[in-house]
Amino acid sequence: MGYFANFSDFINMGGHALYVWLSYGITLVIFGYNLLAIWLKKRAFFTFAKRQLKREQRNYDA
Amino acid sequence: MNIKMPKWFYQLASPKWSYDIMGMLMPWFGLAALLLLVTGIVWGLMFAPPDYQQGNSYRIIYIHVPSAILAQSCFMLMAVAGIIGMVWKMKVAHIVAKSAAPIGASMTIIALSTGAIWGKPTWGAWWVWDARLTSMLILLFLYLGIIALYSAFSNKASGDQAASILTLVGVVNIPIIKYSVEWWNTLHQPASFTLTKKPAMPPEMWVPLLIMVLGYYCFFAYVLMARTRIELLEREHKSGWVTALLTDTP
Numbered sequence: 095m096g097y098f099a100n101f102s103d104f105i106n107m108g109g110h111a112l113y114v115w116l117s118y119g120i121t122l123v124i125f126g127y128n129l130l131a132i133w134l135k136k137r138a139f140f141t142f143a144k145r146q147l148k149r150e151q152r153n154y155d156a
Numbered sequence: 157m158n159i160k161m162p163k164w165f166y167q168l169a170s171p172k173w174s175y176d177i178m179g180m181l182m183p184w185f186g187l188a189a190l191l192l193l194v195t196g197i198v199w200g201l202m203f204a205p206p207d208y209q210q211g212n213s214y215r216i217i218y219i220h221v222p223s224a225i226l227a228q229s230c231f232m233l234m235a236v237a238g239i240i241g242m243v244w245k246m247k248v249a250h251i252v253a254k255s256a257a258p259i260g261a262s263m264t265i266i267a268l269s270t271g272a273i274w275g276k277p278t279w280g281a282w283w284v285w286d287a288r289l290t291s292m293l294i295l296l297f298l299y300l301g302i303i304a305l306y307s308a309f310s311n312k313a314s315g316d317q318a319a320s321i322l323t324l325v326g327v328v329n330i331p332i333i334k335y336s337v338e339w340w341n342t343l344h345q346p347a348s349f350t351l352t353k354k355p356a357m358p359p360e361m362w363v364p365l366l367i368m369v370l371g372y373y374c375f376f377a378y379v380l381m382a383r384t385r386i387e388l389l390e391r392e393h394k395s396g397w398v399t400a401l402l403t404d405t406p
Binding site for chain 2: 095096097098104107108109110113114116117118120121124125127128129131132135136139140142143144146147
């Protein structure tokens with residue numbers, strides 16, 4: 095385990111577990127949100143654009 | 157103003173060309189980000205030696221420093237894109253600046269929150285009104301103001317213009333952040349990386365940090381290109397190439 099003797103030492107972070115894991119947790123959540131936001135933005139656009147396209151085609155056909 | 161620029165500069169002005177080239181580059185940056193971030197985190201958390209004074213809490217450096225560097229680079233990129241957008245009337249440049257703002261804001265939030273958490277065991281306080289911390293908080297407010305301005309106008313061109321002006325005014329904060337640790341001798345420590353001096357840390361500590369910085373930049377490039385591409389589609393949804401793209405995909 096690199097610098098740590100075992101897994102529980104690694105989790106414990108020399109008594110600084112709360113600080114280390116909280117920071118990494120927040121960072122992970124914010125990175126994840128950035129990726130999720132791309133997906134949501136993409137889906138919103140395609141839903142809107144396809145509906146618009148259908149409406150235009152219907153108007154054209156009529 | 158009439159300055160002759162290289163050909164690729166004018167190609168960038170074409171939304172379709174930008175959309176395609178970013179689509180080609182994106183997966184590579186995504187892959188590089190994944191590899192660099194995983195390597196950097198494993199190395200930083202498990203294999204880098206503990207700090208002789210701070211013990212293991214210093215491992216927060218591997219996520220704190222890259223986010224703070226990126227928060228500032230992102231702002232400078234937005235300022236450059238804003239100038240290009242205003243001088244050459246280049247819509248794509250404004251779209252890049254707009255897409256960068258939320259990513260920069262999230263990096264500033266990471267820098268501020270991990271810094272606060274790191275401050276507790278190191279300085280004994282979550283927050284102090286240190287010059288570096290205060291100027292970073294101002295950076296966050298600037299980002300939020302810019303994001304609000306982009307969506308405050310029904311005419312997108314007016315929003316682009318207003319947000320670019322706020323970005324250019326706000327960019328004076330960047331040298332203040334950078335030199336805050338030298339001008340005001342308060343709690344925050346000086347820069348970990350400089351171009352002129354060797355790092356104050358041993359290589360076992362700074363090599364993973366460098367890997368993390370590169371990983372953050374690749375992640376930024378990936379997210380920025382993804383957001384820019386969707387924004388391009390939104391603004392160009394009436395043009396032929398987007399309609400063709402929509403009818404091609406089921």
